[in-house]
Amino acid sequence: MEHYTVFQWSTEYLTASIILTCTAYGLWLLFYRPFDLFQDYTELGFEQISNGRKFKNNAAKRHIINQYRERRKNGDLPPPYPNGWFAVLESEELKRNTVREVDALGLNLVAWRGESGKCYVADAYCPHLGAHLGVGGKVAKECIECPFHGWQFDGVSENLVSIPNVDPVPPFVKLKTWPVHESFGFVYIWYHVENEKPSWWPDIVTEVESGHWKYRGRSEFRVACHIQEIPENGPDSAHLNVVHSSPITNGTSPNELGVSWNFFKHVWTASWAPNSDPDREHEALMRVYHHILFFNKISCFHITVDVHQIGPGIVHMYFETIFGKGILIQNVTPVEPLLQRVVHRFYSSPTFIHPLGLLVLHGEAIQISRDIRIWNRKIFLRNPMFTKEDKQIRAFRRWYSQFYSKNSVKLNPDSSFKCGIDKLDF
Incomplete structure (x- = not known):
């Protein structure tokens, strides 16, 4: 009897421990762990290719998707790489004294963080014999060292400063570096096809930089479209109550989950205009009003969103x-x-409790996936059939054109492009 009592007590103790552990883990997930989502959405919009077929592997499916893309009419596309600041890394991806390979804007780049904590971004290939500095390269104070022959380039001056067993070094050898700005957990570079210096800088949000506002998480997506299609979605307010009215519980498309929640819907109104400040011509402003409507009568969960489009x-x-x-x-x-x-x-802010932050990121991921299904398959029309209600889109295109210049890369309207899913490891 005594042994049975001890065994029973041990079982109860173990059960209580498991319950407490699971509860603590659940609370940690809900109230502490940041949201972290990655989705390769380049296949959205191609769901119909299956037609009941089962593919042997993802490569076979991607092959068929790329066949569709090769037949796709892309339209008279704008240049693919506008001038401006672009995020090439997130700060936590680049620890002190580490090197990272970066592909962005059709460029092969290398990024490193020196002993001082400052970040540098440069062309990836050593001007000596062309070795990729991001593959085996090392950090030496503020310099990057080539993995092939040990040549060292200074991140501040771009100069070659050291060659093993060679003194003096050739004074004319340089490594092209890019202007870098780091904030909000992102590493930005300034890209300008004419090699002009930065004419504006990303905004600073004091609440974020000071640490007063809490980090709630991140999401990352791959989209198979032209860059201009994405910000053009903002002034296209007419699409909001068509694409984004159904509840996020329905998923990417209304029938995705096989459950229809028709008793409530999202309702949106929005306005868009370029910033009238002559010193902020690179910025456009949008205000979005959102609420949820139950049974077409009860309005609740009102949210106001002020949107600042800063550069391209x-x-x-x-x-x-x-x-x-x-x-x-x-x-x-x-x-x-x-x-x-x-x-x-x-x-x-601290009052915006963590679970709500997770809900915002989750809801945004679903809502943007609905746009991506369309962006992945649409054609760019330089002269679309506008209505008078589309005047914001016309204004947006005029505003956005400032980020292209004389030597911006042009695309052949008859060219076909794959989205790169066969070349990138997702």
Whole structure:
């Protein structure tokens, strides 16, 4: 009897321990762990290719998708790489004294963080014999060292400063570096096809930089479209109550989950205009009003979002709710002409409790996936059949054209592009 009592006590103790551990883990997931999502959405919009077929592997499916892309009419596309600031890394990806290979804007780049903590970005190939500095390269103070012959280039001056057993070094050898700005957990570079110096800088959000607003998480997507299609979605307010009205519980498309929640819907109104400040011509402003409507009668969950489009690829979305304020930072970076890397990071005030931050990021991931299904398959029409309600889109295109210049890369309208899914490891 005594042994049975001890065994029973041990079983109860073990059960209680498991329950407490699971509860603690659940609370950690809900109230502490940042949201972290990666989705390769380049296949959205191609769901119909299956037609009941089962593919042996992903390569076979991607092959058919690329066949569709080769037949796709792309239209008279704008240049694929506008001038401006673009996020090429997230700060935590580049620790002190480490080197990273970076592909962005059709370029092969190398990034490193020196002993001082400062970040540098340069062309990837050593001007000596062409070795890739991001593959085996090392950091020496603020310099990057070539893995092939040990040549060292200074991140500040671009100069070659050291060659093993050679003194003096050739004074004319340099490594091209790019202007770098780091904030919000992103490493940005300034890209300008004419090699002009930065004419503007990304905005600073004091609440984020000071640490007053809390980091709630991130999401990252791959999109097979031209970069201009993504910000053009903002002034296209007419699409909001068509594409984004159904609840996020329905998923990417209304029938995706086989469950239809028709008793409530999202309702949107929005306005868009370029910033009238002559010193901020690189910025456009949008205000979005959102609420949920139950049974077409009861309105609740009102949210106001002030959207700042900063240059061609940076968006700051300021949330204001009854629970507090926050900012969703979106960065769109072209990897190649029709492949975009889209990254979101969300910060909010302490009163905006962590579970709500997770809900914002989750909801944004579903809503943007609905747009991506369309972006992946649409054609760019330089002269579309506008209605008078589309005047914001016309204004947007005029505003966005400032980020292209004389030598911006042009694309052949008859060319076909794959999205790169066969070349990148997702």
